[in-house]
Amino acid sequence: xxxxxxxPDFKAVEAAAARLQGHAVVTPLxxxxxANRKLGGRLFIKAEALQRTGSFKFRGAYNALSQLDAETRRxxxxxxxxxxxxxxxxxxxxxxxxxxTIVMPADAPALKVANTRAYGAEVVxxxxxxxxxxxxxxxxxxxxxxxxxxxxxxxxxxxxxGTAALEAARQAAAIGVHFDAFAVNCSGGGLAAGSAxxxxxxxxxxxxxxxxxxxxxxxxxxxxxxxxxxxxxxxxSICDALLAATPGVLTFAVNKRLLAGGLVATDDExxxxxxxxxxxxxxxxxxxxxxxxxxxxxxxxxxxxxxVCVLASGGNVDPETFITALKSAT
Amino acid sequence: xxxxxxxPDFKAVEAAAARLQGHAVVTPLxxxxxANRKLGGRLFIKAEALQRTGSFKFRGAYNALSQLDAETRRxxxxxxxxxxxxxxxxxxxxxxxxxxTIVMPADAPALKVANTRAYGAEVVxxxxxxxxxxxxxxxxxxxxxxxxxxxxxxxxxxxxxGTAALEAARQAAAIGVHFDAFAVNCSGGGLAAGSAxxxxxxxxxxxxxxxxxxxxxxxxxxxxxxxxxxxxxxxxSICDALLAATPGVLTFAVNKRLLAGGLVATDDExxxxxxxxxxxxxxxxxxxxxxxxxxxxxxxxxxxxxxVCVLASGGNVDPETFITALKSAT
Numbered sequence: 052x053x054x055x056x057x058x059p060d061f062k063a064v065e066a067a068a069a070r071l072q073g074h075a076v077v078t079p080l081x082x083x084x085x086a087n088r089k090l091g092g093r094l095f096i097k098a099e100a101l102q103r104t105g106s107f108k109f110r111g112a113y114n115a116l117s118q119l120d121a122e123t124r125r126x127x128x129x130x131x132x133x134x135x136x137x138x139x140x141x142x143x144x145x146x147x148x149x150x151x152t153i154v155m156p157a158d159a160p161a162l163k164v165a166n167t168r169a170y171g172a173e174v175v176x177x178x179x180x181x182x183x184x185x186x187x188x189x190x191x192x193x194x195x196x197x198x199x200x201x202x203x204x205x206x207x208x209x210x211x212x213g214t215a216a217l218e219a220a221r222q223a224a225a226i227g228v229h230f231d232a233f234a235v236n237c238s239g240g241g242l243a244a245g246s247a248x249x250x251x252x253x254x255x256x257x258x259x260x261x262x263x264x265x266x267x268x269x270x271x272x273x274x275x276x277x278x279x280x281x282x283x284x285x286x287x288s289i290c291d292a293l294l295a296a297t298p299g300v301l302t303f304a305v306n307k308r309l310l311a312g313g314l315v316a317t318d319d320e321x322x323x324x325x326x327x328x329x330x331x332x333x334x335x336x337x338x339x340x341x342x343x344x345x346x347x348x349x350x351x352x353x354x355x356x357x358x359v360c361v362l363a364s365g366g367n368v369d370p371e372t373f374i375t376a377l378k379s380a381t
Numbered sequence: 382x383x384x385x386x387x388x389p390d391f392k393a394v395e396a397a398a399a400r401l402q403g404h405a406v407v408t409p410l411x412x413x414x415x416a417n418r419k420l421g422g423r424l425f426i427k428a429e430a431l432q433r434t435g436s437f438k439f440r441g442a443y444n445a446l447s448q449l450d451a452e453t454r455r456x457x458x459x460x461x462x463x464x465x466x467x468x469x470x471x472x473x474x475x476x477x478x479x480x481x482t483i484v485m486p487a488d489a490p491a492l493k494v495a496n497t498r499a500y501g502a503e504v505v506x507x508x509x510x511x512x513x514x515x516x517x518x519x520x521x522x523x524x525x526x527x528x529x530x531x532x533x534x535x536x537x538x539x540x541x542x543g544t545a546a547l548e549a550a551r552q553a554a555a556i557g558v559h560f561d562a563f564a565v566n567c568s569g570g571g572l573a574a575g576s577a578x579x580x581x582x583x584x585x586x587x588x589x590x591x592x593x594x595x596x597x598x599x600x601x602x603x604x605x606x607x608x609x610x611x612x613x614x615x616x617x618s619i620c621d622a623l624l625a626a627t628p629g630v631l632t633f634a635v636n637k638r639l640l641a642g643g644l645v646a647t648d649d650e651x652x653x654x655x656x657x658x659x660x661x662x663x664x665x666x667x668x669x670x671x672x673x674x675x676x677x678x679x680x681x682x683x684x685x686x687x688x689v690c691v692l693a694s695g696g697n698v699d700p701e702t703f704i705t706a707l708k709s710a711t
Binding site: 073076077078079081084085088098100101103105142162166169170226326329330332333334335336366367370373374377378380 | 403406407408409411414415418428430431433435472492496499500556656659660662663664665666696700703704707708710
């Protein structure tokens with residue numbers, strides 16, 4: 052089946068990187084000598100919390116939107132998202148002069164909703180427990196003639212997200228380092244798929260892992276099962292960005308072939324990772340951005356004697372959530 | 382008098398930049414479209430909190446230490462510091478294989494003391510209210526034959542600190558921007574002096590300002606008076622990194638000639654600036670690292686219709702202090 056899917060390849064990631072040049076931030080690859088000493092190896096943090104809109108999602112959104120034709124641009128786009136894809140699409144649309152409508156859950160973090168509006172998008176709220184966001188988006192798209200920008204199951208979006216890993220691998224090569232392992236936080240799997248395509252080409256010896264919050268480890272279980280499986284309903288996690296129920300069709304086709312496996316962390320481990328990023332890297336990381344780091348600290352992804360990179364995918368966190376994380380670690 | 386002082390010049394800053402190449406982090410120049418909209422102009426943050434050891438102080442320390450001869454290196458160095466210069470010297474010394482002794486106030490933030498020890502330095506604590514740190518350092522230096530690395534009144538240290546502004550101006554030029562104003566947090570004035578020397582050469586139209594916490598605005602008042610004046614004793618500020626009583630002799634000789642003036646912010650304004658950096662830039666900034674940003678937000682350094690850069694000089698802050706700052710702003 053995968054043979055017939057419109058999957059992106061490394062050339063698509065490279066083309067995305069060219070489109071993003073001068074528009075996306077070249078985020079730093081952070082390292083802490085003190086953290087390295089504690090971990091017994093070298094840990095790098097690809098700081099995508101410092102990306103435009105506070106998360107890597109700007110990359111995929113801009114890559115998708117910048118390829119639309121003039122008529123589609125004029126009519127506008129619609130996206131559904133818990134918050135980071137929302138901001139990414141809203142800001143990319145604003146930069147390109149495209150009207151954007153964003154469908155968000157009514158209980159999304161207040162900061163993410165406010166920022167999406169501040170980027171000029173129209174926000175339509177829905178009830179995450181009663182309504183299906185894809186159906187809400189499809190209805191709006193149909194009524195208004197809008198083009199849908201999916202959060203992960205889209206070749207343009209996957210290729211765009213992969214530019215973060217491509218950039219990280221090149222930054223590492225520039226200082227004479229290559230990654231033994233690379234871990235990304237995972238919801239629908241777009242970042243993981245794009246990253247795996249990028250690293251397969253430029254750093255084929257690097258093992259690529261997903262990191263998911265406990266209760267939402269559908270990618271991890273799907274990789275183990277060799278087929279897409281869903282999370283049990285009714286679970287809760289503070290990782291609001293990572294609550295997709297099932298891997299995407301396109302993303303799983305790539306991830307099944309390329310990933311080394313899936314890692315999992317509890318919410319408490321995620322809070323400690325947020326506090327660790329605060330103390331050691333001076334970086335604000337949201338819960339869903341800290342799961343890969345949590346999987347280093349909980350021992351699932353050992354750094355001892357190795358070079359490991361985790362992608363801190365976003366920093367859009369309300370002060371209250373951040374305060375709770377700092378308190379839980381002290 | 383200034384004619385006879387061993388003042389650094391732009392060539393010294395350029396030489397420092399060459400020495401730091403590959404050792405200091407090229408810290409990012411951050412920008413937030415949403416913050417820019419609120420401020421009506423373009424505000425850049427030079428994120429020195431992401432520098433090695435969590436502050437710009439690594440730059441001056443490494444520049445000074447890397448110029449020592451073999452015999453001096455063998456005997457070792459001593460430095461006095463409230464915390465960031467301590468960590469900068471300790472880590473630079475560790476990288477260069479030089480023994481380091483650091484004299485720190487007994488009430489310095491626990492994190493700064495712990496990290497200084499973790500970099501391998503011997504820490505000697507003193508009572509900030511009863512003892513003179515320069516006298517304590519001089520005594521240790523004499524007894525043990527150690528070379529003193531002053532925190533600011535030293536041409537090597539001043540030149541090293543100036544590399545942050547040089548780097549920022551070049552990063553701006555690379556994206557077609559130049560700064561109308563550049564503000565740095567100020568204690569003894571070494572960062573200000575180095576920055577002013579760098580910008581005089583590569584961006585002469587940029588106005589350079591110091592930013593100090595209220596009660597410790599000795600540089601501001603000295604610039605206005607045309608001579609070095611001291612703070613009144615008995616004041617308190619949360620900006621533990623910026624409590625020097627008087628501008629340095631060398632730093633003031635440079636600053637008097639080159640600075641556009643001195644700005645001041647209250648502790649409450651500093652806390653709000655820390656929360657603003659958290660929300661808009663996803664950056665952890667310590668109190669003393671947020672004063673220049675506070676002077677933007679309190680209106681002393683207007684951004685409207687202009688391009689302004691503030692240097693976020695450090696991120697070494699205890700969780701409790703950071704939590705208080707986040708709470709004060711919500």
